[in-house]
Amino acid sequence: MPESYDLTVIGAGPGGYVAAIRAAQLGMNVCIIEKDKPGGICLNWGCIPTKALLESAHLLEKLHSAKEYGINLSDPKPDFAAIIRRSRNVAEGMASGVEFLLNKNKITRKKGTAVFKDPNTIWLPDSSKEEITSKYFILATGARARELPDLPFDSHTVLSSKTAMIQDKIPESLLIVGAGAIGVEFADFYSTMGTKVTLVEMMDQILPVEDKEISTFLEKSFVKRGIRVLTGVGVSDPKIVNGKVKVLLKGKNLPEAVESFEAEKILVSIGLVPNTDSMHLEEIGIFLQKGFVKTDTKYKTSVPHIYAIGDCNGPPLLAHVASMEGIKAVEAISIHAGNPHHLSYIPIDYNAIPGCTYCHPEVASIGFTEKKQLTWVIRSAWVNFHLLPAGEPKPWEIPEVLQK
Structure with a gap:
């Protein structure tokens, strides 16, 4: 017989695990399913470990200017392996903390990838093969890095944000395609490590979501530090030749309309793809739009007992937004189930x-x-x-x- 729960949360990232804990606090019998470590991309391969890397880079910059503070130091150099190791240790410690919270709240944990058999039943085909039924489901499956056409990630030369933070040595040169938050942060980190960084953005400014003068302010700072910044420039014809990446850069802001460019490695940060493509969501009646799950203002999907939060339901793709959406979705479920805790639903002000x-x-x-x-x-x-x-x-x- 399938195991049965009041609520099953699919994905244990910052949206999923917060939703599961809130549901347990409200007295629900909760199961959470995760194919990897709890904490999701943010905790394991995003927000947290990248901040650890950037803190090492910031300290290195400070040490280089120690004399300005009245401190005499010989030339400080990065121990790249130790910097990477510290970043991973920070992430692993945080993941252990999430495990503790899930166990403390008596939440059942399952490892695997969930697939819907019908609107009320999922199974875990890649692990235990078991089936689970639930009164309610929350989809919190997150998103993954988008690849360049014809240039798949290979972890060595063609990097995603995940593999960019576990390289075994500092590359001599790095082409970063996409100057949103991820691209800008890695440009900062690797440039400080000593890599020759070229940052390319097809929009007319880096950090395209920010106001123009803010982006210009940051661009000037990057250029002063030796980062080559190219805006209004696209990348085409990517290929790997003799272990290096070669591309054509095209754009009005180049000295010539087309520039042939070579780098030791390329980091692709051109956006995210929602993790919704292998769960049979449309087969059970859930509407998707460009892969993202469509929901109402209370995160309910087109199937009334299934909700979706975080990156899988669309922008803004931010960890703290996913966490708050998780809380709100659970409270909406509790209200829908009879409101035994007399909750009032207050929507998020986006x-x-x-x-x-x-x-x-x-x-x-x-x-x-x-x-x-x-x-x-x-x-x-x-x-x-x-x-x-x-x-x-x-x-x-x-x-x-x-x-x-």
Whole structure:
């Protein structure tokens, strides 16, 4: 007989494990299914370990300027293997913490990939083969890195954000395609390690979701540090030749319309693909749009007892958003099931979500930026405030600060 639960959560990332814990707190009998370590991409291969890498890079930069602080040091050099090892240890420690929380809340854990047999039943074909039925399901399957056409990831020359953080040596040169948060953060890290970095973005600015002058501010900082930044430039005809990557760069901002370019490695950070393509979702009646699960304002899918949260239901693709959506989805389920805890449903205000890119200088925004405001009929005024003349940045030797 299949095991049966009040709620089964598929995916133990920042949305899934938070949803499972909230459901257990509300008295539900909960099962969570994860094919890898708990914590998802953010904790194991994204937000957390990349911040550990960037902190090592930031410290190295500080050590290079130690004399400005009155400290004499010989030439500091990175121990790349130790930097990678520290990053992995940080992630593994956090994953252990999530395991502890799941066990503490008496949540049943299953390892494997879930596939729907019918709207009320899933099975785990790649592990135990067991079947599970549930009154409610939450899809929290996340997303994965998108590949360049005709250039699949190979972990050595063609890197995803995951494999970029576990390389065994510092590459001499690195082409980064895509200058969103992931591309910008890795450009910062590898440049500080000593790699010759070229950052390519097909839009007209790096960090395309940020306001133009913020992106320009960061670009100038990167260029000063020796990072080549190319905006309005696309990549075509990628190939691996003698262990290196060769591409054609095309764009109006190049000295010539087309440039042949070679690098030791390429990091592709051109967006994410939702992990919804192997679960038989459409076969059981769940509507997808470009692979993302369509939901209503309470995260309910087109199948009333199945909900979807986090990256698999579309932007904004942020870990803290997934966590809050997990809480809200569980509370919506509890209310739907008779509201025994007398909950009131308060929707998330998606206009007040903070975002941060942890490069140096860091970039953060919250609420209505000018770029977001342009999509609304709102009268507004904007002021840029350079904090360099103020006293606060000086003790830290921060070269320039821009606040908008």
